[in-house]
Amino acid sequence: MSTFSPFELWIMAFVTLAIFSFLYRDNPVYRLVESIFAGLSAGYYFGLMWDTVLMQQVVYPIRTDGAWYLLIPTALGVLLFSRLTRSYSYLSRVPLAFVIGSTSGVFITSRLQGLVLPQIRTTFMPQNIPGGSTDPGMIVVLSAIVVIGVIATLIYFYFSHEHKGALGVTAKVGIWFIMISFGAHFGYTVMGRVSLLIGRVQFLVESWIGSFTS
Amino acid sequence: MTVWERIAAMDRRWIYLMCGIAVLVPFIIPVSLPVYTTPEVQQLYDAVNSLPDSSIVMLTYDYYPSTVAETEPMSRAALHHLFSKNCKVVTLSNIPLGGPTIAERVTRELAAEYGKVYGVDYVNLGYKANYVAVMKGLGTAISGIFPTDNTGTPLTQLPLMQSVRNYEDIAFIFVVADNATADYWVSIVNAQYGVPMCCGATAVMAPKLYAFVGSGQLQGLLGGMKGAAEYEQLLGRKDRAVRGMDAQSLIHLLIIVLVAIGNLGYFMGRRAKRGERA
Numbered sequence: 199m200s201t202f203s204p205f206e207l208w209i210m211a212f213v214t215l216a217i218f219s220f221l222y223r224d225n226p227v228y229r230l231v232e233s234i235f236a237g238l239s240a241g242y243y244f245g246l247m248w249d250t251v252l253m254q255q256v257v258y259p260i261r262t263d264g265a266w267y268l269l270i271p272t273a274l275g276v277l278l279f280s281r282l283t284r285s286y287s288y289l290s291r292v293p294l295a296f297v298i299g300s301t302s303g304v305f306i307t308s309r310l311q312g313l314v315l316p317q318i319r320t321t322f323m324p325q326n327i328p329g330g331s332t333d334p335g336m337i338v339v340l341s342a343i344v345v346i347g348v349i350a351t352l353i354y355f356y357f358s359h360e361h362k363g364a365l366g367v368t369a370k371v372g373i374w375f376i377m378i379s380f381g382a383h384f385g386y387t388v389m390g391r392v393s394l395l396i397g398r399v400q401f402l403v404e405s406w407i408g409s410f411t412s
Numbered sequence: 413m414t415v416w417e418r419i420a421a422m423d424r425r426w427i428y429l430m431c432g433i434a435v436l437v438p439f440i441i442p443v444s445l446p447v448y449t450t451p452e453v454q455q456l457y458d459a460v461n462s463l464p465d466s467s468i469v470m471l472t473y474d475y476y477p478s479t480v481a482e483t484e485p486m487s488r489a490a491l492h493h494l495f496s497k498n499c500k501v502v503t504l505s506n507i508p509l510g511g512p513t514i515a516e517r518v519t520r521e522l523a524a525e526y527g528k529v530y531g532v533d534y535v536n537l538g539y540k541a542n543y544v545a546v547m548k549g550l551g552t553a554i555s556g557i558f559p560t561d562n563t564g565t566p567l568t569q570l571p572l573m574q575s576v577r578n579y580e581d582i583a584f585i586f587v588v589a590d591n592a593t594a595d596y597w598v599s600i601v602n603a604q605y606g607v608p609m610c611c612g613a614t615a616v617m618a619p620k621l622y623a624f625v626g627s628g629q630l631q632g633l634l635g636g637m638k639g640a641a642e643y644e645q646l647l648g649r650k651d652r653a654v655r656g657m658d659a660q661s662l663i664h665l666l667i668i669v670l671v672a673i674g675n676l677g678y679f680m681g682r683r684a685k686r687g688e689r690a
Binding site for chain 2: 201221222239242243246247250251254255259301304307308309311312313316317319320325326328330379382383386387388389390392393394395396397398399400403404
């Protein structure tokens with residue numbers, strides 16, 4: 199059962215079909231709907247930012263809790279706009295320094311702790327076989343494939359020496375692993391894009407056309 | 413003009429039409445093709461199933477409306493699973509456009525189905541800008557980042573939120589995302605706060621996230637509509653994703669045939685040109 203009113207369903211169906219009309223060729227209905235989408239998104243985003251950032255995180259705490267210290271980050275935020283003027287643009291470096299410093303602090307730790315170290319560790323650990331098999335021979339083969347694949351791929355991206363001899367052979371093995379990875383990504387991307395089409399067709403058939411009979 | 417040249421010069425709109433028909437037909441004549449469960453989805457199901465009843469679970473709606481075909485069935489299935497186990501659910505969104513609205517609509521719809529009370533059994537925190545700051549801040553105090561819920565009610569007035577201060581009170585995080593936030597939930601929240609989590613992601617993101625399942629950082633993964641369909645099937649509730657899988661299979665078959673014909677046409681055309689030159 200749809201949770202949308204008949205009016206909403208008709209608007210949604212019209213907009214969906216208008217967007218699909220671009221597949222035949224560019225046309226005014228498509229352009230109208232595209233412009234409405236861009237305008238609505240910008241307006242909604244502005245309103246959301248105004249409410250959730252400016253009002254909820256700055257204005258209300260200052261007014262109700264007397265959190266005057268919030269004026270400091272607010273002033274830093276305002277300084278970012280100094281980039282719009284040539285003579286005062288240097289002032290924007292102060293908030294940018296905070297942004298870059300805090301971002302580096304957060305990301306260096308999280309990338310190392312959450313990505314690099316666990317992934318290195320897993321690469322050199324015995325791999326789990328899909329389906330839960332515990333055949334030691336299979337585990338050795340699978341683990342070897344992973345280790346060789348990772349090392350060969352990394353060597354492909356090592357550009358400080360000419361890819362000749364053993365280095366060249368390993369880099370070529372790396373290309374094969376990269377191609378297999380691209381293939382998997384492409385397959386999943388196709389599935390993702392098809393899913394989006396299925397979602398809209400599902401809406402048109404089940405919710406919109408289905409509402410005629412219910 | 414040979415048949416291969418005609419195929420190579422085919423107007424792309426014929427391909428769109430074929431794709432459209434391939435997607436449409438299974439909705440009119442359902443085939444109910446089988447959906448097999450992959451280990452990652454089984455792992456996710458087992459992880460959620462092994463949570464003690466009444467656990468507090470955080471469910472994220474980190475996705476834009478453009479990907480609801482893949483992600484919304486995941487959120488719905490997750491809520492069915494969690495509410496059926498009487499888990500307390502805290503939802504939030506790190507995506508400004510669509511996320512908070514979808515969270516409100518889907519959560520309230522499913523909660524009504526299970527007779528859950530807002531503020532007691534579930535809370536929707538809504539959206540706050542800057543997801544990295546949000547993820548870090550929730551580790552200190554949820555009320556510091558979300559002083560109110562999505563509707564502006566102070567958290568102090570919501571009974572559930574009186575027992576949830578930060579990640580220490582969260583038993584599990586179920587991330588549903590269509591963008592990089594999934595990556596940050598793992599690298600910031602799981603790595604630094606140790607909260608166990610699983611992820612439902614769009615198909616485009618899935619290949620990257622498999623590495624996190626292998627390393628044990630994610631306790632399971634739903635990849636795209638297929639993952640959602642497998643989860644629905646494990647829950648015994650064949651819903652939107654399962655219904656969409658017939659179309660998915662048919663259109664994949666069509667794409668395979670088109671790729672094969674396209675390649676055949678290319679090689680046959682090249683051979684014909686060589687023959688002409690000779």
